[in-house]
Amino acid sequence: MTHTEIEITAELVREILSEQHPDLADRPLELGARGWDNQLWRLGDDLAVRLPWATQDADELLRKEHTWLPGLAPNLPLPVPVPQRLGEPSDRFPRPWTVTTWVPGEPADRAPATRAADAADSLAAFLTALHRPAPEGAPHGRGRGGPLADFAGHFAGGLATATDLGLVPDPDAVRAVWDDAVAAPCWTGPAVWLHGDLHPANVLTLDGTFCGVIDFGDLCAGDPACDLAAAWILLPDGAADRFHAAYRPAPDAATLRRARGWAVLRALGGLLIGEAGVHGRPGGKPTWGPPARIAMRRLTEAARLG
Numbered sequence: 001m002t003h004t005e006i007e008i009t010a011e012l013v014r015e016i017l018s019e020q021h022p023d024l025a026d027r028p029l030e031l032g033a034r035g036w037d038n039q040l041w042r043l044g045d046d047l048a049v050r051l052p053w054a055t056q057d058a059d060e061l062l063r064k065e066h067t068w069l070p071g072l073a074p075n076l077p078l079p080v081p082v083p084q085r086l087g088e089p090s091d092r093f094p095r096p097w098t099v100t101t102w103v104p105g106e107p108a109d110r111a112p113a114t115r116a117a118d119a120a121d122s123l124a125a126f127l128t129a130l131h132r133p134a135p136e137g138a139p140h141g142r143g144r145g146g147p148l149a150d151f152a153g154h155f156a157g158g159l160a161t162a163t164d165l166g167l168v169p170d171p172d173a174v175r176a177v178w179d180d181a182v183a184a185p186c187w188t189g190p191a192v193w194l195h196g197d198l199h200p201a202n203v204l205t206l207d208g209t210f211c212g213v214i215d216f217g218d219l220c221a222g223d224p225a226c227d228l229a230a231a232w233i234l235l236p237d238g239a240a241d242r243f244h245a246a247y248r249p250a251p252d253a254a255t256l257r258r259a260r261g262w263a264v265l266r267a268l269g270g271l272l273i274g275e276a277g278v279h280g281r282p283g284g285k286p287t288w289g290p291p292a293r294i295a296m297r298r299l300t301e302a303a304r305l306g
Helices: 010-020 058-075 116-130 148-164 171-183 230-234 240-246 253-278 286-305
Strands: 029-034 038-043 047-052 083-087 097-101 192-194 203-206 209-213 220-222
Touching: 010 029, 010 038, 010 047, 010 083, 047 058, 058 083, 058 097, 116 192, 116 209, 116 230, 116 240, 148 171, 148 253, 171 253, 171 286, 230 240, 230 253, 230 286, 253 286
Parallel strands: none
Antiparallel strands: 029 038, 038 047, 047 097, 083 097, 192 220, 203 209
């Protein structure tokens, strides 16, 4: 992570609002979250300010959301942070920023879904609505939704590190899931809209089920298997089959094989980020570890059963 040299404070956020969107500057303001790419400041009851604070490509991702998400949001059955205003770089803050709608709820890495049937149906409805053919010129997503084989080096390095740290009890079972996913036939359908980053910190819950989806910085077009990995990452035990039955069009066997590969890749990342958080290392998030361990258990148990 490369943090911006400028400290983001409530005073700074209010100053840049006063400069570019003065009608919003007097609203109550409080820090909502520090994400991987952006900080989120709640603005009144219904809005939020998103400012890049880490990673050099955060600016591009934020502008991408501002361009594409308003057209997709009305057709989605779960609330998403719809961009309302764009802030341009200035002397006070030299990066773009946005004002979006505020989506209430608790991130699923802190409050996992517990109502299995409701969560499966909700996630299936959301992805069915999102996974429509994308238009010409739709963005690419840092490899998300492309061939899994492109991430072979990333997978191998992540598995080796996680194994050395004692985070993966059965690396052979993990490798078997990955190898099977890479060997599956590639996606031959149209490139569909993808969220691209459906891990527990980007999905919100309330009363045991999903109530919102946030952070569309990796929005892109590609293979739906990338998002279908969420069945193993987000849902309670025993809910994946119901999710697959509710999602349309019904995923074929090859798509599910690729989805398991994406799930393994995401679970490895969660294990390593969680471990870094436990030890207080930069970029670490301790709440990412438990859901990653659960996902890895599900995936490897299925591999052992054949």
